[in-house]
Amino acid sequence: MSRNFADRLTAAIEQNNSRVVVGLDPQYDKLPEPLRQRAESQQLPQSVRELWAINEFCTQIIEATGEFACAFKPQIAFFERYGGHGLLLLERLLRAHRDQLWIMDCKRSDIGSTSEAYAAAYFSTGGSAPLEVDAVTHNPYLGHDSIAPYLPFLEADKGMFLLVKTSNPSSGDFQDLLVGDLPLAEHVAQKVDKWGEECLGARGYSSLGMVVGATYPETAQVLRRIAPRCYILVPGLETQGGQLSDAGCFTNEDGGGAVFNFSRAVIYAYQSPGSTFGPEQYASAAREAAAKYREALNTALKT
């Protein structure tokens, strides 16, 4: 089997018949009440109680949803907020679930030896990086210098998703500014397509992908055509207002080339309106939600 990241992602999609990425955004205040009560009853400092609950929560979510997902996407900020102890917990979660595909949502951006240091945090050739994952998200504002230190890893077995058009309301502040006749985001997409030429997999996709928010499906159609060989990681469906029925704006004609992230809509599914699950059954609720979104995407993208 090819070690190329894009090929590995395609294989994961096919194996679980799923384009669903489960986003791990653990916020203590949103965890199920019974879990928080168990945490609070322990004779531990508050930050350790919270990390204990987050570890339990994430472990249950990963085990419940793994077979319905093609990858997991931890948002590192929710661990970094606890400083070193938060990252130690994230390290543990990654090590305990090495069988899954992991996309670290870190949106780093730097250059030279600093970019090399970030790459060393997340990528290694022998699996020895402390926060070893399969791919990272990355902010393109600093240009090619910021990506260059990662390219040897992308040519081997790692992946990267560059922010092109983000899902938030003010993403247009800079990403929509017209450069010549085209918005900045389209120029970024052109570069992503070009920079990824050296890390194409056997299935025709590149290990340098892009992030395009579900909230901008018309923009997505344009970006899709500019960079047909790029995998698109799509945040913003459901909770942020993106529509499942627009999923086809992000894929190629054969329904390939895009994966869709669900964070709150899956991991806090027990809280969703009309849920039949109680807070003790949060993992079952997440499992059902992941299965539901897998099916909804497959239906929307049936060609």
Add this chain to the structure above:
Amino acid sequence: MSRNFADRLTAAIEQNNSRVVVGLDPQYDKLPEPLRQRAESQQLPQSVRELWAINEFCTQIIEATGEFACAFKPQIAFFERYGGHGLLLLERLLRAHRDQLWIMDCKRSDIGSTSEAYAAAYFSTGGSAPLEVDAVTHNPYLGHDSIAPYLPFLEADKGMFLLVKTSNPSSGDFQDLLVGDLPLAEHVAQKVDKWGEECLGARGYSSLGMVVGATYPETAQVLRRIAPRCYILVPGLETQGGQLSDAGCFTNEDGGGAVFNFSRAVIYAYQSPGSTFGPEQYASAAREAAAKYREALNTALKT
């Protein structure tokens, strides 16, 4: 004394008569040979040996250069590469030197609750954030949404420097693209000036500053005029090719409004050509270099 960050930075500049920011970029392979030998002689795992040496090195550098600097700027990537243990060490260094002004070079970028989580990692109202610092660097690509969660902290006592024009050769890939008649970086500077209006200090400067690389002095003159109330954090002098004689391009006419970062040129000064210090005297070499750059900047900016 005002708690506003811009006022606190101005006070630090005046107190030490210095516009020098000392950048802490600890790379184990570049540490002085005798220090690495002491580390390697210990019965510890390699990553712990390296962290032991980095802790010793940074502590000596901070103590040797503190009186010649207005602030310290740790590059978090060099700690993050060691995962959770690296951040625990950085937490310790910050706690041990709370008397200094700290600018975390983390270049984060995210939105909503994720941006709030980053803010909680670095900023608190009571000094309780695990990686509590006085200011952070930030990447503006996601627009105002990514900054909004930080603004209440900036209106109190914290600061932020947005990347506008970075020092690296390929910074022009996107930052120089013409939007209308003006490069993207100038549009970003206009926004920084506007977004910082709510956090002006008593001395007329805003706690929302910008990063402009020393390698682009002509661009800096334009950006300086666009955002006269912003502090500019200037990386790239010396090691990256920026010239001390261009320092005036980054300041206002009175010589105020800019601070200049020196990382390798100070912390690894014992390795510089013509250095009279041996590797055991790395702290003295750093001290002399910080004093030298303080004087050189003050001379260049004498009005």
